[in-house]
Amino acid sequence: MSDITSVHVTLPTDSKGMLGRECPQCKKYFKVKPGTGLDISDCTCPYCEHKEASENFTTDDQIEYAKSIAVKQTLGPILKDFERSLKNLERSTNKSFISFKVETSSFNFPIKYYTEKDLETEVICDSCNLVFAVYGIFACCPDCSRLTSMSIFLKSLEASKKRLSVISKLQPNETELQEVILMDALVAGVSSFDSLGKRLAREFPSFIPEKPRNLFQNLDALQEHLSKTLSIKLSDLITEDEYKRLYYLFQVRHISSHNFGEIDSDFVKKVNCDPKLIGSKPTIVKEDLIEFLDVIEKLGIALRSKL
Ligand SMILES: [Zn+2]
Ligand SMILES: [Zn+2]
Structure with a gap:
């Protein structure tokens, strides 16, 4: 029986503290600043207004990063043990006729780092204070799904x-x-x-x-x-x-x-x-x-x- 291990991975933010997001519906990219806005588990796409659980807005780069951390944390210690037993085997066999040489460099799991993309417009929601960034025309705030029509309009023109x-x-x-x-x-x-x-x-x-x-x-x-x-x-x-x-x-x-x-x-x-x-x-x-x-x-x- 093997244990199911869960690994908690904190995703890194960019230099402005922003976290990249990708809409599962329209696939467009935006960023939000964790710690601002509402304490909710849902996210609304600022472009197409599609709403679902925040975790489903994870970008491919973030998934690859999280997977690489999880693999390193879970398989790393197991393979260290395995490596030790192989080394013991190497020691116990090196005077016998059959010698056993262990190469362990393939046990390395690199972390797949990434950088978030630059976006042109930074917005502070005038309803919930979420700080977020978008590219081009957008329709609403990712947290409260509101925003006054005028502020969206003016920000969109500014982007153009x-x-x-x-x-x-x-x-x-x-x-x-x-x-x-x-x-x-x-x-x-x-x-x-x-x-x-x-x-x-x-x-x-x-x-x-x-x-x-x-x-x-x-x-x-x-x-x-x-x-x-x-x-x-x-x-x-x-x-x-x-x-x-x-x-x-x-x-x-x-x-x-x-x-x-x-x-x-x-x-x-x-x-x-x-x-x-x-x-x-x-x-x-x-x-x-x-x-x-x-x-x-x-x-x-x-x-x-x-x-
Ligand atoms: Zn969308
Ligand atoms: Zn808002």
Whole structure:
């Protein structure tokens, strides 16, 4: 009969005291600071809001590390005994005709150390004080699964702005990469605004409906809805000019997701541009995106204040 031994392994944290986590559902990575937040055994994924036992959020690196510690602690002493008996056997046989040589270097169990990855945004939950770190857009706090819609919105935009700043470090010939980063910031900006809409719909169901689901991705539909329920126009919350440029970039985002980024007749009609542009791709520059993210922020804050 062998004993079942349980080994307690404490996972190391990074230089800021943060512990890496991986969602079992969407597989995305985030970090939490043990000792902050709530004393609970569940964890909620900040990206997809999937909730289950904290232990199931262990990363592959952490599992490998824990396994290597467990093997060292449980098998180490057993093999030390075994090694001793083999050495005794070696001593008792070395004067006989049959000699027995023992090589024990294979009894070494290395610990599989790892380092946690760097993440761009550090957040302190304004409900439970958990300190956590995420990459890009996120939806909630891993501990209390709350967080005000505004703080998520502002943090998400901050992350997009940070990513945009990478462009200044690129070489002039890295134009393709530059386009990818610009489009990423555009998509992320629209997604942040859309996530804000979904949150506000939950908080203020009498003003913002749950359906259509992507109301905040479609400025025409949003405009129509707000003028009915709150008698406000989006262009009143920012300037007419800002709204026009925001509207243009929302349409650019739309064709990037639905028409490989090429201008179609619907785009021409909506932004009132030259039909000769059909089939070409609109040019956007970094400055457009910096302004875009600022205007989205301004619009989100102004809209929230009206609810
Ligand atoms: Zn997830
Ligand atoms: Zn929280």
